[in-house]
Amino acid sequence: KHMYKLWHEADADLLSADSGGYQLWNTGQGLNRVQSCPRVAAEMRRILGRAQRDSGQPWVGLSVVHLGDRDVPNALIFIDKYTQVPRILAP
Numbered sequence: 001k002h003m004y005k006l007w008h009e010a011d012a013d014l015l016s017a018d019s020g021g022y023q024l025w026n027t028g029q030g031l032n033r034v035q036s037c038p039r040v041a042a043e044m045r046r047i048l049g050r051a052q053r054d055s056g057q058p059w060v061g062l063s064v065v066h067l068g069d070r071d072v073p074n075a076l077i078f079i080d081k082y083t084q085v086p087r088i089l090a091p
Contacts, residue, residue, distance in 0.1 A: 009039035010075035
């Protein structure tokens with residue numbers, strides 16, 4: 001439902017001159033380009049907040065979205081990880 005918007009924001013983050021470029025880090029999964037992605041992070045906070053409100057139940061679990069760190073180095077890896085979730089969960 002929100003993937004088009006996330007793709008748009010990921011492109012904007014990766015191409016933004018304001019992002020400060022990227023740094024090459026050994027993340028434990030090889031060398032990766034680590035770059036902040038403030039637009040994707042803001043959109044994910046909105047999506048998560050909406051999901052928490054719409055659930056009507058107390059939220060159980062973490063509300064942290066990893067972006068621009070060792071776990072999810074940049075916006076493209078974030079998109080790649082989350083597009084795989086339905087395939088992993090499908091029987």
